[in-house]
Amino acid sequence: MRARNYFVGAAFALLAGGMAHSALAQDIKIGEINSYSLLPAFTDPYRKGWQLAVEEINAAGGINGKKLVVISKDDGGKPADAQTAANELVSSEGVAMLAGTFLSNIGLAVSDFANQKKVFFLAAEPLTDAITWSKGNKYTFRLRPSNYMQAAMLVEAASKLPAKRWATIAPNYEYGQSAVAVFKKLMSEKRPDIQWVDEQWPPQGKIDAGPVVQAVAAANPEAILNVTFGADLVKLVREGNTRGLFKGREVVSFLTGEPEYLDPLKDETPEGWIVTGYPWYSIKTPEHDTFLKAYQAKYNDYPRLGSIVGYQTIKSAAAILAKAGSTDPEKLIAAAEGLTMPSPFGEITFRKIDHQSTLGAFVGKTALKDGKGVMVDSSYKKGADYLPGDAEVEKLRPKD
C-alpha cells in the first residue's frame, strides 16, 4: 500500500515537474527542505507532522485569509544539494520563507544561504549550537532545543548521581563532539569531583560496537554518557547488554527517549537510562491531547518527535507570517523576535536575543513495558530554563 503510494507519488511528481506547482499568486508559499531520501525514518513522521499543520491552518482560513502552501524538497543529505534546493525555492518558486532541515551541517548551509540572500529561515531540527550562536545570523531562527539545552537538561539529572568516574561514547563528528564538550563543561561546573576516565569516538554509522564496549568496560567507569543514535545505538545496546557493560552503571543518553530511537530497540531496551525524549503515551496536557488525537485520526499511527517538530515548524511559520502580515523578510524577523505561541508542549517563544525557541524536551528514564521500550518518570523541561544568561549569549553570537 505504502509502496504504491510512493510510486504513484513519484510518477506524478515527475509528470508535474515541468509544469511547476500550480499555486495561485495570492497563496503564501513556504519552502521546506529536508533529508527525505537519506533519513526516511526521521523525516517520514516529520513530514506527516507538517502536513497535518498545513491542513489545520488552511481549514481555519489560512494565513490572514490566504491559503498556505508548503513546497517540499529533498536534499539527499548533502549541504550542496540543500543549497540548490533553497535556491530553487527562493528564485523559482518565490517562497516567503525557508524552513526545515535535519542535519546540522545542512542547517548551517541553508542558514548561510538565507543570510546571503536575505531570506527568512526557520531551522526545524538541526541541533548544533552554532546555528544560533557562533554562526548565528539575523535571518535564521531555530525551533528544536539545541545541543546545549539538551545537555543542560541531562546534566541537571546526571549531577545528582553519585557516580564519579565517567566515560563517554559519541559519534565522531561535530554533533557528537560538541554534545560531549558541553556535557563535560556543565557537568564539571556542578561536580568538580568527577573524573573522565575514557572516551570512545566511533565513526558515525560505522560503530564496531564490540571493541568499543570492551574498551569502555576496561576503563571501569561508574557512569557512561552516550551520544550515539540510530543504528549505532542499536549495535551499542546489543553489545553492551550481552557483555554486561550497563550492569551496575548509570547511563545518561542524548535523544534516546525519542520514539525514533527507542522503538527499534524493542525488548532489548536497556532499563534505567536517563534520557531526553518524547513520551507521547504519558503526556497529559490538553494541548498535546488535541495534537495526538488529530495526528492519530489522520495517520492511524502514533507521533514521533519528528512529528512534533514538523507540526510546530509550520505552525510557527504560520504564526510569524500572520503576525508580520507581509512576506518581507525584515518584517518577518521583526514579527518572529519575541513571538509567543502555543505548541503541543505548551507555550513557546522565539527569543529575540539568539532566535532560539524555548521549546523544551522531556527527561526521564527508560524502562521496558510489554516488550517495548518506554520513558517513565518523565517531566517536561522548559527550554527557557536551560539556556545561558543573556550576557553570555551576547558573547557567543556575532554582531549582526
Next chain:
Amino acid sequence: MSVAPPLLAVEGLTKSYGGIHAVRGVSFALRAGEILALIGPNGAGKSTCFDMLNGQNMPDSGHVRLLGEEITGRKPREVWRLGVGRTFQITATFATMTVRENVQVALISHGRQLFNLFGSAPKFDRDEAGRLLELVGMGGYADRPCGELAYGDLKRLELAVALANQPRLLLMDEPTAGMAPRERVELMRLTARIAREKSIGVLFTEHDMDVVFEHADRILVLNRGTLIAEGSPAEVRGNPQVQAVYLGEGLVYDSRHREGAST
C-alpha cells in the same frame, strides 16, 4: 695507440632464475654496420640475453658496453637515449593511435618534447614520420589505426619506430616472426640495406635459418645459456656442435613455426 671500442661489447653476461642458469658467461662484440644473428633452440636464453642488453632485465653479473660506455642495468629509456632501438618478439605498439602517430611519439621523445603541453602533436615532425614509414614500406598506412594492422605490418611499424631516434644499434627480437616467407626476406633486406647505409649495427634473434644465413654477417649460437659457436654463416653451418644441438629439429628451422616462444 688505442683501438676504438666496438659499438657493442658484451662480457660475461650471466642471469639465473631460481638456481637455473638462463644465460651464463655470454661475451661477444658487434661492430657498427654489422648484422649479427643470435640463434639457438627454444629455451636457449636468447630473449633473456636480449632483454639484458637494453635494460629490460638486470643481469646477475657481466657487462654491457656501448662504444665503451657501461650501460649494464641502465633503464630501457636511458639506453634508448644512447641510440639503441629495439623491436619486440610480441609487438608492442600504441594500439589506439594511428600508424603515423606511433612514429610521431618516438620522434617527440627523440626531440625531447615530451612535456610540451600546448604544441600541436599532429603537426610534429609529420614529414619525418612519413619518411620513416615510406622507408619501411608503410607509407600508405600512415592514417590507419594501429590496432587494425596485420601482424607483419606491425613488425614493420616497430622498425620505423626503432629508427626514429637515428639509432646506432638496433636490437630486433624475432623481427620476422609471424610473417609470410616472402615478407621475411623483404623485411630483412630492408633492414640490411638501412644498416649498411647508416652504418647501424644490428643484433637479431631468429628462428628462420634461411633468413639468418642469408642476411647475417656473423652468427652467435646459444645453447642452454652459453655460447657454443660464433662465426660466419659458413663456419657455423659446418660446426659439428651446432649441428648436434639442432639435430632432430632440423638445421633449417621449420619456417611455418611462427610464433613459437623462445624462452
Next chain:
Amino acid sequence: MAFYVVQFLTGLASAASLFLVASGLSIIFGVTRIVNFAHGAFYMIGAYIAFTLTERLSGAFGFWGGIVLAALAVALIGVIVEMVLLRRIYHAPELFQLLATFGLTLMVEDLVVLIWGPDDLVGRRAPGFKGAIDFFGQNIPSYDLFLIVLGPVVLGILWLLFQRTRWGVLVRAATQDRDMVAALGVNQKWLFTSVFAVGVFLAALGGALQIPRDAVHHAMDLRIIVEVFVVVVIGGLGSIVGAFVAAVLVSELNAFGILIFPKISIILVFLVMAVVLIVRPWGLFGKPEAAARKTPGLTVNPWRPLTSNERLMALAALVVAAMLPLFAGNYLLTVGSEIAIFVIFAVSLHFLMSVGGLASFGHAAYFGLGAYGIAFLAKMAGLPMIVCLLLGPLLGCMGAAVFGFFAVQLSGVYFAMLTLAFAQIVWSIAFQWVNVTGGDNGILGLWPSSWAASPSRFYWLALGVAALVTVALRAMVFSPFGYALRATRDSVLRSEAIGIDAKRIQWTAFVIAGTTAGIGGALFAYLKGSVFPDNLGISLSVDALVMVLLGGVETVSGAVIGAIVYKALNIWLVSQTDLSKLVLGGFIMLIVVVFPKGIVGMLEMLAQRRKKASPPGSPLLAKPIESAE
C-alpha cells in the same frame, strides 16, 4: 591480560563478518574483473530478506533456515542481475560494469525503503547464541564465538571448493588468465554466472548474519562497501586467504587502536591500505597483474582534433549557452553554473582516466582541496576573490603532486584504490580537524565579490572557465605531451623503449588533472558560499566517474556531455521526487545496456556507421582490436 584476549577475540568476530563479504567480492573481481559496486547492496538485501524470514519462521530451525534461505534468494537475484545486465557489458570498456552496478545500488537503496519501510529494523537474536561466556571476569558474546569459528570454516570450505573441484580449478585458472580459460573451451558465460552467484551468496550471508548484532536499514550498503573493497585490496585482489588476513589485520588494528587513539576508526582502514599499497603494490597476497593483453581502450577510431566545422559548432553551442541569462531566471542560472563546474570536474578526471588510462576513485580530493583552498584564503587570509580563484586551486595541485607521486607507481585497480585511500585520508582530516576546517559543519560565508555576485555574472564566469579548461585540456590531448600520455596508456613497455619516463608523464598528468579539479572546486566554493567535507567525499568521486563513463570513456568530449546530462538529470530528479535514486539508477542501467560506449561513444558509432554505409568501407576497418595481440 584477560581483557586483551577478549579484545582480540572481539576483533576476530568483527573480522569474520568482514571476511564473508570481502571474500565474495574478491572472487567476483578475480574472475570477472568486475568492480562490483553493488556488493554492498546484495549484503543489505540479504539482511532485509533474512529479517523478514526470521521474523516469520519460528524456532531455531526457522532462524538458521531463514538466514541460509535469504542468502540463497539473494544469490538467485545475483544470477538474474548477471544474466540480464552484466552479461551484456563484459566487453564494454573497463569500469563500465562499475557504472552498471552503481546504478543498481542506487535503485536498491530506494527499493528497500519502499518494500520494508523507512524505520530501522531490529531482528531476532540467534537461538542458542543469546548470552555471553565468562572469561576471567570478561564477557564474550557467544555469537561472537560462533562468528570466530565461522570465518575459518568458510575459508576452509572455499579452499576445498577451489582446490578440490573442477569448478574451483577453472575459477583459479580464470583468475590468473581469463583468456586462457576461454581458449580451453570452457563455457565462460556459465563460469562467470556461477562465480557471481557464489560471490553474491557470500555477501548476502554476511548481511543476514548481522541480524542478531545490527539494525537493518537502507544505508547498510554504503557502510560496508568501501571498507570491503579496502580489505580485498589489502589482501590482494582475487586472493581469498589475503582477504581473510586483511580482515583480521584491519579488525585487530581497530580493536586495539581505539584503546590508544579513540578516534582512529574513521581513518584506520585507509591508512592501512595506503601503507600496504605503497610497500606492496599488489596487496599482501596478490600477484602482479598480468599485463593486459588488450590495450585498455577499445577505440578503433583514433582521436583527432576537431575539424574547423566542428570547432564552429562547438563555438556556436558555447554562444548559445552564454545567452542563457537573457531568458533564464536566477535558479536556472545557478544550476547552469553548477553544471559548468561539474563539466570542469569531469573533464579533469577524463584527462587522467581516458587519456592517461588512470581511473582515479578519489578525484574529489582535489576538487575539495581547491574548495578548501578558497576557504582558507578568503576566510583566514581575507584575500579578494580574484586572488583566491587564482591561488585556491594550488592546494589541489599540491595535493595531487604529493599523492600522485605515490599513486602512479601503481596501475589498474590498485591505482584506483590508492587514490581512494588518499581521498579518504584528506576527507577525514577535513572532517576531524575542527579547529581549522570546521569539521563537518564546514566553513561558511564564502560568497563571491560583487563583480561576480549576480547569478548571471557568476554563470558567465563559470561557463567561461569551463570553456577555457575544456579547450586547454583538449589541446593537451593533441599536444606532444598528450601523445606521450596516450602512449604510456597503450603500452608502457613500448613507451619505455622509446625513451619515455612513463611514471613522470603520468605524474604530470595527475597534477594537471588535480589542479583542474581544484579550479572546479574553487568555483564550487563560491557558488555554494561554503565548503564541507562532502566536497572531498567518496560520493563526489563516484559522481565524477559516472559522468565520464556515461559520456563515453573512449571519447574526447564524452566527459562534457556526461557531466551535463548526469548533473542536470540529478538536480532535476532531486527537486522532483524523493525517489531520485530509483529513477537515476534505472536511467544509468538503461544507458549502460543500450549505449555500452557511453552517450558520445554511441553517437560517434552511429555517425561512423552512416559514413561507412555510403562508400563500401574496407572490411579491415571493422576488424576488432583483439588481433593486435
